[in-house]
Amino acid sequence: MPTLPTQKTQVDEDFNASAVPLTARLGRWQVTMSFWSLLSAMVWLFYGALAASLFGTMNAIIAIAASAVVFSLVNIVMARLSLRHGVNSTLLTRNIFGRWGSLLTAVLLAATVLYYAVFESSTLALAFAEYFGAGDIRIWYAVVVVAMLPLMLGSVQSWMAKLNGYLLPFYFIGLVATLVAASVKFGGDSAWLSFEGVVPAEGRTLPGWVLGFILYMGIYITMPTTADFARFGRREDERFHEVVTFGWVFYLLLFVVNGVAGIYLVQTVLPNEPASEHGVVQAVLMSLGLFGLLFIVISQTRVNSVNYYVASTNLERILHSLSSVRLPRVVWVGAVAVLVFLLMLTDVFSYLQTALNWQGVLVIGWVGVVLTHFGLTDRFRMTFVVASNR
Known part of the structure; x- marks a missing residue:
């Protein structure tokens, strides 16, 4: 593994205002395991269950597969641009929107990811409250935030890859165990595959699989996030990344495996209830109990x-x-x-989906502009003058 530059300022700011130099690029495993922390979000199970609940299981599976293909293709461009030039999503768009316009990229990304952090933290607090069956939910909110805080201080250059690399096998073991337990306890027949959805x-207005695909477009936030991680990759590892x-390997796991698992879990454990964030937590706890909580x-x-x-x-880029x-x-x-x-104190589940939908529209627009701009640039040849524009 290469040694990072010794300039303390560069390390402290995580190269937020400059391109990551070649000497500071990281190995395959470190970049992959850091980014693959996204794999274990409960939101991916929820999106699969939601798409199936609305438009039917088969339409949801088609939409998930189509989304995996599109996301994989678009992120080839995002990863290639960021990796070759070592720039994050804000610097990537500076040549398009200008210095102040690119600031909107940081604002949009910070706000959207912040809401996902709220979603996932609220899900964990809800799981504790559901399992122990007592206590003010606000106390669990505080417990979750305080307990998680020391683990959130790592960066791509330090130990984020180690944390997520060690926990990744346990996530997939837990997912498989949950599905097996759900099948044993609640009957693993094929009825879940024939569910038609609550929207007749x-x-x-469009075929069900198209509507499901549109639903998944709201998760385009993974595309600018790709740029923020790909910048640490070595050029010789470009094809691997x-x-x-x-x-496609990442999106096969992220969308297809998680999405289908979410559909099966909710349709098997809670077949008569609409898909919800609470429902996913209930289904996991009802299937595995304490191990489900873990x-x-x-x-x-x-x-x-x-x-x-x-x-x-x-947020640091905004202040910078x-x-x-x-x-x-x-x-x-x-x-x-x-x-x-x-944000957790504001009953976030009552408006979270609406907020993410609006932010999703803005992110889709961002992706469209970036792809169009670089598509019109000769073979993505672009000079990023980032150091002089700090």
């Missing part, structure tokens, strides 16, 4: 490491663009924790 065919870390803890620890990382680094103030990483992570806790 005559009430759909395009296929495995950010490509499974949720592991999944939320993994995914919140990347949520806190992306949110804190983008507006002033010369420099704050240590622990301050930014602490700020994210405070914001997450305050």
Whole structure:
């Protein structure tokens, strides 16, 4: 593994205002395991269950497969651009939107990922409240935020890969165990495959699989996030990262495995209830009990490491663009924790999906502009003048 530059300022700011130099690039495993912390989010199980609940199981599976293909293709471009030039999503768009326009990229990414951190933290707090059956939910909110905080201080260069690499096998073991337990306890027949969805065919403006695909477009936030991680990859590992870390291998696990698992779990355990965030937690706990709670803890620890990382680094970029103030990483992570806790107190599940839908529209627009711009640039040849524009 290469040794990072010794300049303390560069390490402290995580190369937020400059390209990652070739000497600071990281090995395959470190980049992959850091980014793959996204794999274990409960939201991916929820999206699969939601798509099936609305438009039917088979339509949802088609939509999930189509989404995996599209996301894989688009992120080849995102990963390639960021890896070759070592730039994050904000610097990537500076040549498109200008210095102040690119600031909107950081704002959009910070806000969206912050909401996902709230979602995942609230899911864990809900799991504790559901399992122990007592106590004010606000106390569990505080417990989750405080307990998670020390684990969220890692960066891509330090120990984020180790944390998520060690926990990844336990996540998949827990997922398989949950599905097996659900099948044994609640009957593993094929009825879940024939569910038609609560939205009748005559009430759909488009085919069900298309509507499911549109639903998944709201998760385009993974595309600018790809740029924030791909910048640490070595150029000789470009093909590997395009296929495995950010490509079809990743989205096969992220969307297909998690999505189908979420569909099966909710349709098997709670067949008569609409898909909801609470429903996913209930289904896991009803299937595995205490081990289900541990499974949720592991999944939320993994995914919140990347949520806190992306949110804190983008908040730092915002302040860096507006002033010369420099704050240590622990301050930014602490700020994210405070914001997450305050948002959790607002009954976040009542409006979270609406907020993410609006932010999803903005992210889709961002992706469209970036792809169009670089598609019109001769073979993606672009000069990033980032150091002089700090």
